[in-house]
Amino acid sequence: xxxxxxxxxxxxxxxxxxxxxDLTNVRSLQRHLQNGQxxxxxxxxxxxxxxxxxxxxxxxxxxxxxxxxGLEWTAKDFASKVYGWNKSYLFKVVKAGETEAEKIExxxxxxDEMEREGKEPNRTLExxxxxxxxxxxxxxxxxxxxxxxxxxxxxERQKAIITFAWKxxxxxxxxxxxxxxxxxxxxxxxxxxxxxINALINHLRNNLGDNARQDDPMQDYEDRLExxxxxxxxxxxxx
Amino acid sequence: xxxATTGITYLKTGDRHRxxxxxxxxxxxxxxxxxxxxxxxxxxxxMADRRxxxxxxxxxxxxxxxxxxxEKNRLSRGAVKEYELFCGFERDSSCGYEAVTNIxxxxxxxxxxNKVFDMMFKASRIIEDQYxxxxxxxxxxxxxxxxxxxxxxxxxxxxPFCGILYAIFHKRLNTHYCEHNPRMLHRNDADFYNYxxxxxxxxxxxxxECLEFRLPSRFQSVKQMMRRYELMYEITNFAFxxxxxxxxxxxxxxxxxxxxxxxxxxxxxxxxxxMAEDFREYILKGTIxxxxxxxxxxxxxx
Numbered sequence: 001x002x003x004x005x006x007x008x009x010x011x012x013x014x015x016x017x018x019x020x021x022d023l024t025n026v027r028s029l030q031r032h033l034q035n036g037q038x039x040x041x042x043x044x045x046x047x048x049x050x051x052x053x054x055x056x057x058x059x060x061x062x063x064x065x066x067x068x069x070g071l072e073w074t075a076k077d078f079a080s081k082v083y084g085w086n087k088s089y090l091f092k093v094v095k096a097g098e099t100e101a102e103k104i105e106x107x108x109x110x111x112d113e114m115e116r117e118g119k120e121p122n123r124t125l126e127x128x129x130x131x132x133x134x135x136x137x138x139x140x141x142x143x144x145x146x147x148x149x150x151x152x153x154x155x156e157r158q159k160a161i162i163t164f165a166w167k168x169x170x171x172x173x174x175x176x177x178x179x180x181x182x183x184x185x186x187x188x189x190x191x192x193x194x195x196x197i198n199a200l201i202n203h204l205r206n207n208l209g210d211n212a213r214q215d216d217p218m219q220d221y222e223d224r225l226e227x228x229x230x231x232x233x234x235x236x237x238x239x
Numbered sequence: 240x241x242x243a244t245t246g247i248t249y250l251k252t253g254d255r256h257r258x259x260x261x262x263x264x265x266x267x268x269x270x271x272x273x274x275x276x277x278x279x280x281x282x283x284x285x286m287a288d289r290r291x292x293x294x295x296x297x298x299x300x301x302x303x304x305x306x307x308x309x310e311k312n313r314l315s316r317g318a319v320k321e322y323e324l325f326c327g328f329e330r331d332s333s334c335g336y337e338a339v340t341n342i343x344x345x346x347x348x349x350x351x352x353n354k355v356f357d358m359m360f361k362a363s364r365i366i367e368d369q370y371x372x373x374x375x376x377x378x379x380x381x382x383x384x385x386x387x388x389x390x391x392x393x394x395x396x397x398x399p400f401c402g403i404l405y406a407i408f409h410k411r412l413n414t415h416y417c418e419h420n421p422r423m424l425h426r427n428d429a430d431f432y433n434y435x436x437x438x439x440x441x442x443x444x445x446x447x448e449c450l451e452f453r454l455p456s457r458f459q460s461v462k463q464m465m466r467r468y469e470l471m472y473e474i475t476n477f478a479f480x481x482x483x484x485x486x487x488x489x490x491x492x493x494x495x496x497x498x499x500x501x502x503x504x505x506x507x508x509x510x511x512x513x514m515a516e517d518f519r520e521y522i523l524k525g526t527i528x529x530x531x532x533x534x535x536x537x538x539x540x541x
Contacts, residue, residue: 003244006360007353007356007360007361008353070353070359070465070468070469072283072352072353074283077350
């Protein structure tokens with residue numbers, strides 16, 4: 001849905017394309033994905049089934065149809081221009097959409113069990129894919145020959161206890177999250193993170209002096225520095 | 240907005256003269272659009288196609304360029320305004336009006352070409368016959384440029400591979416405006432004066448920096464314009480990068496384009512392919528088969 005040329009908008013508005021990609025439902029489900037973790041996950045699953053079919057169509061008839069219109073799209077373009085996602089997120093959604101229903105039901109059952117035990121399962125797309133890959137690596141569920149088998153566990157959803165985001169003067173981002181289990185999540189290197197923390201410290205030093213507004217020292221820096229204390233962000237959504 | 244992520248964005252200039260109908264030969268100069276500063280525009284190209292993009296200073300420059308002339312009897316009401324695609328409009332005594340494209344990069348499929356085709360799409364009200372009608376008096380000249388080469392040189396390299404153009408537009412071979420020098424010969428060629436010559440009305444007219452194909456028929460739709468653009472890329476790329484490649488290989492490459500041009504009519508496409516082979520022999524050796532006899536001159540006899 002991003003950076004669409006006029007000719008691409010026209011392509012996506014064709015009835016046969018809208019039908020093949022089930023765009024009406026896609027858009028509706030994308031809207032519904034804003035709230036509700038459990039409901040969100042169900043809608044993510046529904047969306048993933050549609051997207052998986054849409055991606056298969058893109059790889060076969062869709063490419064031919066694009067070529068007829070004079071367009072060439074890579075998978076990255078398809079993800080960005082149809083759904084507003086990056087490529088890796090598209091592939092995650094497609095993988096979920098191609099997963100057998102039985103496995104998904106097993107995952108959901110395990111999430112329900114954890115909730116009954118007072119835990120918070122990672123009932124997200126990422127959680128599902130992690131569970132699937134672990135289950136595959138460990139040879140799946142059930143008992144091994146001659147002994148007790150171990151069921152693959154659903155990851156418990158971690159909460160971020162610290163979230164930091166900084167928009168640098170050149171427009172690029174530095175961001176990291178420290179999770180409740182101590183894991184650090186970031187795509188930046190140590191130097192970039194250090195620069196970010198130093199920028200924060202310098203701003204605090206400069207603005208927590210006599211001339212600073214004591215009631216809201218961060219007010220002046222909203223445009224360049226985000227400091228988010230509440231880290232309950234949806235990990236399913238791509239940055 | 241253009242940046243390293245979105246790549247080049249083709250914009251209008253705001254020049255008033257590009258949005259009005261000028262007198263004959265009074266339209267503004269074509270803009271050079273065959274350059275981009277952004278790697279993202281060429282990032283998806285296959286290695287074999289990347290050789291057709293040169294890094295010149297801080298810019299990526301397309302080795303091949305194309306320009307097209309859209310001749311119409313009438314221009315759709317309210318449609319005469321500046322378009323990113325066209326350098327301008329002018330009156331043309333032979334047909335009515337002419338819209339001439341800027342100098343466009345001639346590219347393989349990819350992000351950059353999507354943007355060129357987007358410009359064509361946005362100019363639908365001029366190109367589509369349903370809005371701006373045309374008739375047989377209108378032509379669709381296509382000019383091909385190759386970086387660093389004159390029109391004469393281009394003609395010498397590309398002519399062995401023009402049989403397919405002759406096949407597609409064979410009905411225009413006897414038209415006054417493009418019937419001369421039918422074998423695309425250079426004036427130094429021994430056979431040059433054995434065929435009718437003209438200073439302008441030739442099948443293909445060499446110019447200082449490009450070769451103007453006068454043979455193509457009028458543009459009637461955006462889809463047609465895109466298909467011709469794709470065809471010219473394949474012919475030009477083959478001629479300049481695979482000159483020893485077999486003609487059959489070229490015809491195989493362009494067959495999908497022809498199938499789209501002829502709405503999937505494989506019989507018609509195969510007929511054109513056969514004609515292309517015969518036209519190639521005509522261009523190179525002057526050989527005339529029964530298939531192409533109605534359309535070509537055997538020296539000064541018909």
